[in-house]
Amino acid sequence: MIGIFDSGVGGMTVARAVEEVLPERSIIYFGDVARTPYGSKSPSTISQYARQNCDFLLAKGAKLIIVACNTAASVAGHLLQQEYDVPIMEVISPAVAQAVKSSVSGRIGVIGTRATISSNIYEQEICTLNPSARVFSQSCPLLVPLVEEGWLAKRETKMILRRYLHPLRSHGVDTLVLGCTHYPLLSHMIKPRMGRRVKVIDSSLAVAHALKKFLTDNPSFAEGLALGGERHYYVSDITEAAQSTASRVFGREMNLELVRIDT
Ligand code: DGL
Numbered sequence: 001m002i003g004i005f006d007s008g009v010g011g012m013t014v015a016r017a018v019e020e021v022l023p024e025r026s027i028i029y030f031g032d033v034a035r036t037p038y039g040s041k042s043p044s045t046i047s048q049y050a051r052q053n054c055d056f057l058l059a060k061g062a063k064l065i066i067v068a069c070n071t072a073a074s075v076a077g078h079l080l081q082q083e084y085d086v087p088i089m090e091v092i093s094p095a096v097a098q099a100v101k102s103s104v105s106g107r108i109g110v111i112g113t114r115a116t117i118s119s120n121i122y123e124q125e126i127c128t129l130n131p132s133a134r135v136f137s138q139s140c141p142l143l144v145p146l147v148e149e150g151w152l153a154k155r156e157t158k159m160i161l162r163r164y165l166h167p168l169r170s171h172g173v174d175t176l177v178l179g180c181t182h183y184p185l186l187s188h189m190i191k192p193r194m195g196r197r198v199k200v201i202d203s204s205l206a207v208a209h210a211l212k213k214f215l216t217d218n219p220s221f222a223e224g225l226a227l228g229g230e231r232h233y234y235v236s237d238i239t240e241a242a243q244s245t246a247s248r249v250f251g252r253e254m255n256l257e258l259v260r261i262d263t
Helices: 012-021 043-059 070-083 092-102 114-119 121-129 143-148 155-170 183-194 203-217 219-223 240-250
Strands: 002-006 027-031 064-067 088-090 107-112 134-139 175-179 199-202 231-235 256-258
Touching: 002 012, 002 043, 012 027, 012 203, 012 231, 012 240, 027 043, 043 064, 043 070, 043 114, 064 070, 064 203, 070 088, 070 092, 070 107, 070 114, 070 121, 088 092, 088 203, 092 121, 092 175, 092 199, 092 203, 107 114, 107 121, 107 155, 114 121, 114 134, 121 134, 134 155, 143 155, 143 183, 143 240, 155 183, 175 183, 175 203, 183 199, 199 203, 203 219, 240 256
Parallel strands: 002 027, 002 064, 027 231, 064 088, 107 134, 107 175, 175 199, 231 256
Antiparallel strands: none
16 A cells, blocks of 8 residues: 555645556555644644654555655655655655756745745755755745635635745746645646746656656565555545545545544
């Protein structure tokens, strides 16, 4: 089983990308709806939640874990990689690799939650791959609630996006990383705002392709993973917003399974 976790159902954009790229693989997803959002929590709380999420997925039979939540990946990704002996993949490195490859000018924009942007991880990883890159980061705390409310085509969302994206446009970035699970659901508004010359990197697809490459490069590990397309979507709470965001991500009715993992 491929385990995927997120602070909520936004990470289903990653699960959807894995389903698209590797349809035969079995997936077990955990969305921590009861404790979302992580983006406004402290690093120690986020790390504690991330460990509990990994333990849950491993107990359910995951052999590899994808940290779909940019916030958890930026704060606790390295820590999880040190502490667990299964492969832990995350959304940041694949998106960074793609951004560095795509950027001609080296001027790269990143948008994410407050915790992700304050961690500086995107900037550090981009500059490790391209020391002459200039990274312009913008935290966008209003976007997650707007997506969860389903305000995907509202004038108000467009206005807020304009405000967040303006500084990045002024800095002349040629590449923009969507550093949050929820932002791919707004890419139809983000792309036109940034203009055709700006390449928009969706970290959900980037990690799905990185996973495919990992499995191709490690055939004996891949053989040990279940095939058959079994899927479980566990959440720590079932709310109306979670249910409707999940169905919106997949474009189908989703059967969310309720679990408690924090007791
Ligand atoms: N999953 C989070 C992320 O990708 C967004 C929602 C939250 O703040 O928990 O950063």
